[in-house]
Amino acid sequence: MSTQAPRRRPGGGHPGSRPAAARRRPSRRPTRADLYRRKVVRRRVGAILGMLVVTVVVCTVWFTPALGVREVEVLGTADLTADEVRVAAAIEPGTPLVRLEVDAVAARVRELPRVAGVEVERVLPGTVRLTVDEREPVAVIKSPGGVHLVDATGKDYATVAQPPDGLPELEVTPDALGAAVAVLTQVPESLRRDVLGVTADSPSDVRLALGGGREARWGSPADTARKAAVLEVLLTRKGSVFDVSSPELPTVS
Structure with missing residues (x-):
């Protein structure tokens, strides 16, 4: 008796098996x-x-102090020292820059009498820059205790042993100080250079002591520009007292 091998189905493989390609699921494209x-x-x-x-x-x-204050830089000082400004600023080392209260720092520095203004800047990574504007004297007041410096606002801000060269002396009452400084700072520079002193018993009685023993009676600070123009003409005449307190009716004597 003869036996025959079972026929293979086309495509080969076991009769009960599927081709590998048929067993794999096709990949699904993402929706x-x-x-x-x-x-x-x-x-x-x-x-x-x-x-x-x-x-x-x-x-x-x-x-954190990673961006904290490591240095306080001071610029603009003349008579003040940088250390004086730093002490007044009172900035704690390591204070985070973003938490630094710049207005409070500026207010503390402005408490120094010589300081007219200050700018506070944060400079990364760890510097605070203080740019100081010091007061500049326009006149002096002499007293037994020393020479007082007065700035353009009329503030008596410092006392020194010797007066700076070229500054006029004020001999005024306390209520007339503002008027005297206002006249002095508003007159033209050409006239101001000739002013040796300013006297005033009241805000409406300002007088300028000029070189050559001459005096300009100014009155109040009102109409200063007009008075200065009239005085410039009057000074071409001979005389020792030039009254421009009423610029419409000036006199020379």
Whole structure:
């Protein structure tokens, strides 16, 4: 009796098996919903990472001395020293720059009598820059205790042993100080150079002592520009007293 081998089906392999290609599922292309979900996930992960970075930066800048004050730089001083300004500013080393109260620092520096103004700047990574505007004297008041310096605002801000060269002397009552300084600072520079002193018993009785023993009776600070123009003409005449307190009716005697 003869036996025959079972026939193979076309394509080979066991009769009960499928080809490998038939067993693999075809790959599915992502749908729009899948792409949208992936995009949303990426955005959320990016947002979380961004928030973490911002949080770390804020904590570093705000709460740690990493960007704290290491140096206080002082500019613009003449008679003051940089150390005097630093002491007045009272800035604690290591204070985070972003937490530095610049208005409070400026207010403390302005308490120095010689300071007319100050600019406070934060300079990364750890410097505070103080640019000081010192007062400049326009006149002096002599007293037994020394020579008082007076600036353009009429402030008596310092006392020195010797008066600076070229500044006129004020001999005025306290209520007339502002008027005397106003006249002195408003007259033209050509006239101001000839003023040796200013006297005033009241705000309406300002008088200028000029070189050559001459005197200009000014009156009040009103119409200073007009009075100065009239006085310039009067000074071409001979005389010792030039009254321009009423510029419409000036006199020379």
